[in-house]
Amino acid sequence: xxxxxSVPYIRKxxxxxxxxxxSFYKNERILEWASGAFFLLKRDVYEKTGGFDENxxxxxxxxxxxxxxxxKGFRICFTPEIAVVHLAxxxxxxxxxxxxxxxxxxxxxxxxKHYPDKLKFTRLAIRIGLLLRYILFKIIGKTEVSxxxxxxxxxxxx
Numbered sequence: 001x002x003x004x005x006s007v008p009y010i011r012k013x014x015x016x017x018x019x020x021x022x023s024f025y026k027n028e029r030i031l032e033w034a035s036g037a038f039f040l041l042k043r044d045v046y047e048k049t050g051g052f053d054e055n056x057x058x059x060x061x062x063x064x065x066x067x068x069x070x071x072k073g074f075r076i077c078f079t080p081e082i083a084v085v086h087l088a089x090x091x092x093x094x095x096x097x098x099x100x101x102x103x104x105x106x107x108x109x110x111x112x113k114h115y116p117d118k119l120k121f122t123r124l125a126i127r128i129g130l131l132l133r134y135i136l137f138k139i140i141g142k143t144e145v146s147x148x149x150x151x152x153x154x155x156x157x158x
Contacts (some may be wrong), residue, residue, distance in 0.1 A: 031076045036062030037086040041069075048072050053113075059099070060106025067114060096148040104130075104156045127153065 019025075036052070039062075049068045052061050066076050104126060111122040130153040137146035 025078070026080055028077065028079045028081075031066075031078050032070075033063045033066035034076050034078060035086060036065070038082075038084040040082070045069060045072075045074050049074075056106055056109055057102070058106070059103040060110045064106075064110050064113070067110075096145055097151055100148050100152045101156060104152055108156075126156075130156075 049065065049072055052065050056064060069076060107126065108119075108122065111119055115122070130149050134146050134149035134153060137143075137149060
């Protein structure tokens with residue numbers, strides 16, 4: 001939530017949310033979650049979990065459903081035998097401000113639904129993360145990105 005998993009040396013120590021190393025995707029494996037850009041599942045899984053939560057739209061809806069899938073005793077599997085192209089950000093027209101607000105809303109909804117006793121910590125971590133990212137992007141001169149983080153910090157009611 002604070003973005004420190006994207007710092008080069010730290011990402012080797014912490015388990016990242018998004019794995020960018022292509023070698024990770026060369027073998028079949030069990031995952032914690034899979035991107036909602038492409039799911040292939042048995043009807044039984046859908047019927048026992050109810051599909052995506054309609055209260056969530058873009059960002060975190062796939063992770064939330066995967067949690068419920070796992071909670072029902074199913075496994076999330078990955079195979080390199082099937083490939084799809086995911087145009088990341090295309091649904092939000094690559095608008096960093098919209099993406100960021102949707103991600104934060106989804107993150108809060110997920111934690112409120114599944115970990116309500118940890119919601120205060122989640123809110124604090126999000127606020128610290130937004131502020132740290134604002135400062136970092138401001139320092140490196142990425143004004144549009146830094147502005148989006150500052151906007152989220154001020155406008156996301158957490």
